[in-house]
Amino acid sequence: MTDKEATVEKTLESSPTLESEINSARINALELKLETLSLITESLWNIIQESDLECSTDLKENMADIIDQRAKRDSIKVTCQTCGSDQKASTSYCNHCGNKLDYSGEISPFDY
Numbered sequence: 001m002t003d004k005e006a007t008v009e010k011t012l013e014s015s016p017t018l019e020s021e022i023n024s025a026r027i028n029a030l031e032l033k034l035e036t037l038s039l040i041t042e043s044l045w046n047i048i049q050e051s052d053l054e055c056s057t058d059l060k061e062n063m064a065d066i067i068d069q070r071a072k073r074d075s076i077k078v079t080c081q082t083c084g085s086d087q088k089a090s091t092s093y094c095n096h097c098g099n100k101l102d103y104s105g106e107i108s109p110f111d112y
């Protein structure tokens with residue numbers, strides 16, 4: 001653990017309100033992501049139903065491809081500007097302190 005991480009952890013321990021606010025912000029972010037994913041899924045399902053694709057086969061192959069793509073994206077790391085911890089570039093918020101991560105590289109709209 002770095003000095004910065006220790007400081008953040010100590011601050012959180014002594015400030016339950018701050019920890020509560022961070023958790024609240026995380027829950028709000030997760031709800032927004034869930035809503036976005038639900039919208040994307042329903043839209044894709046409508047597109048699939050309007051096409052003549054062999055849905056079950058194509059869906060399984062696509063899921064396997066996406067799992068590979070996500071593993072590659074997850075290997076890209078960014079450093080949180082607030083606490084200095086290394087985070088996956090595919091996440092929008094630091095898992096350690098909840099700060100919004102600033103990554104300018106190319107990320108899929110499905111990353112969260």
Ligand SMILES: [Zn+2]
Pocket residue numbers: 080081082083084085094095096097098099
């Ligand atoms: Zn952080």
